[in-house]
Amino acid sequence: MRILYATLFLVLSFSLSVTAQNIEKKIYSSIDLYEGMDEGFYSNSNFGVKNPIYSAYPVTGMIRHNRVDGLFLGYQEEKMDWNSSSFFDIENVDLHGLIGYSFAQNELQYTVGAEKSIGNHRKWMLIGGELHKTTATEDYWRSGIYENSITSFASGFDFHDYYKADGYGFYTLLRPMRYLELGASYNFDVFSSLEAATDFSLVSRYSSFRVNPAIDPEMNQASQQSVALGATLNPNGISKFSSISTTVSAKAEIADLKGSGNDFMYNRYQVEAKSFFRLDRSTLLKWRIMAGSITGTAPEFKNFALGGLGSLRALGYKSLNGNQMLLSNFEIEFGRSSTHKKGWPDLSSTYLSLFLDSGTSNVNVQNYTAKNPIEIFDVSILQLSHNAGIGLGLGMMKFELAKPIAGAQGHTSFWIRFNPTF
Numbered sequence: 389m390r391i392l393y394a395t396l397f398l399v400l401s402f403s404l405s406v407t408a409q410n411i412e413k414k415i416y417s418s419i420d421l422y423e424g425m426d427e428g429f430y431s432n433s434n435f436g437v438k439n440p441i442y443s444a445y446p447v448t449g450m451i452r453h454n455r456v457d458g459l460f461l462g463y464q465e466e467k468m469d470w471n472s473s474s475f476f477d478i479e480n481v482d483l484h485g486l487i488g489y490s491f492a493q494n495e496l497q498y499t500v501g502a503e504k505s506i507g508n509h510r511k512w513m514l515i516g517g518e519l520h521k522t523t524a525t526e527d528y529w530r531s532g533i534y535e536n537s538i539t540s541f542a543s544g545f546d547f548h549d550y551y552k553a554d555g556y557g558f559y560t561l562l563r564p565m566r567y568l569e570l571g572a573s574y575n576f577d578v579f580s581s582l583e584a585a586t587d588f589s590l591v592s593r594y595s596s597f598r599v600n601p602a603i604d605p606e607m608n609q610a611s612q613q614s615v616a617l618g619a620t621l622n623p624n625g626i627s628k629f630s631s632i633s634t635t636v637s638a639k640a641e642i643a644d645l646k647g648s649g650n651d652f653m654y655n656r657y658q659v660e661a662k663s664f665f666r667l668d669r670s671t672l673l674k675w676r677i678m679a680g681s682i683t684g685t686a687p688e689f690k691n692f693a694l695g696g697l698g699s700l701r702a703l704g705y706k707s708l709n710g711n712q713m714l715l716s717n718f719e720i721e722f723g724r725s726s727t728h729k730k731g732w733p734d735l736s737s738t739y740l741s742l743f744l745d746s747g748t749s750n751v752n753v754q755n756y757t758a759k760n761p762i763e764i765f766d767v768s769i770l771q772l773s774h775n776a777g778i779g780l781g782l783g784m785m786k787f788e789l790a791k792p793i794a795g796a797q798g799h800t801s802f803w804i805r806f807n808p809t810f
Contacts, residue, residue, distance in 0.1 A: 425784060448525075462488015493523075526689060551689055574615055579612065604688040671721070713767075715747035721740070
């Protein structure tokens with residue numbers, strides 16, 4: 389029976405991945421360098437999702453497995469797709485949402501929303517809204533939803549932490565020009581702690597299910613109003629006709645709102661730059677740098693945490709955490725020449741990589757009373773932990789071996805990935 393469940397789960401997950409990739413390729417005209425389980429879910433707009441505003445709402449998938457939901461089966465229509473659909477002859481109105489059942493929690497979960505794209509020859513504005521009551525995670529950027537579901541279901545390794553989000557929001561996206569996307573949203577949510585409800589895995593002998601942490605040590609439920617702001621430069625990513633491409637994204641979660649009645653008063657700021665340098669037709673240099681700062685007092689689940697999969701690969705999972713963060717991931721990859729990608733290397737089949745991860749996250753007490761996140765950002769280069777490693781990519785699967793260097797804490801780690809790190 390376990391084998392039957394595994395086969396069904398893998399087939400469904402792969403089918404969803406392929407469908408999402410096809411949709412994504414129609415939307416974006418950028419170069420595809422990789423294969424991955426969540427390739428259609430991730431985008432060049434950074435932070436692991438389509439744009440910075442997307443993560444103001446629950447990031448989830450319609451078929452998933454984790455230690456909180458157990459097996460979750462449902463149906464989902466994606467938001468923020470800039471579709472030209474018509475709903476009952478209302479032009480350019482698209483419905484989106486998710487409905488599904490969590491077997492471990494024995495409950496129906498949902499999101500439901502609608503959006504309208506504006507523009508005749510070129511869509512330049514998107515207006516939408518959403519209601520939701522579902523399990524969510526802040527760890528979507530570490531590994532894909534489907535990738536994490538595979539490791540959780542097969543081996544019991546769940547690399548995300550979860551909470552319940554019950555609320556609503558309204559959002560708008562603007563594309564005033566090709567190389568700029570702006571966004572804003574208003575959100576109201578009640579966040580609740582969730583406990584691990586299952587320890588099922590196919591290979592239970594090696595299961596390592598962790599306790600799912602509370603949203604904060606002081607309370608298990610928090611009512612929050614917030615405004616999210618986001619901007620992305622070069623949202624379409626790598627151009628066919630350039631040897632250098634950089635995408636920069638910034639987002640702010642403003643929850644320090646007077647008169648809001650929020651349980652936590654804080655502002656959370658984050659910026660990320662992701663660059664690709666084509667050294668020749670078979671060699672690619674990649675660099676991601678991410679920084680963040682939180683002013684005020686945020687609930688624990690909103691703090692920054694580094695370590696483990698997707699960040700510092702030779703450190704313990706979330707072993708570095710606090711209200712400020714700096715992360716750098718540097719990789720050089722060797723693949724093969726491609727004749728159909730305008731000179732960019734083909735890294736979708738077999739390639740080798742060398743990587744260096746550097747970063748830290750800690751508590752800056754000045755942040756609790758500060759208003760300007762830049763003035764009090766205090767991370768020394770000497771504080772950074774460093775990991776180095778080597779990887780082998782075989783299509784959708786990648787093997788990585790990472791080791792701490794320069795006296796950094798951590799231990800030699802081996803990873804099997806179904807998505808690129810960034």
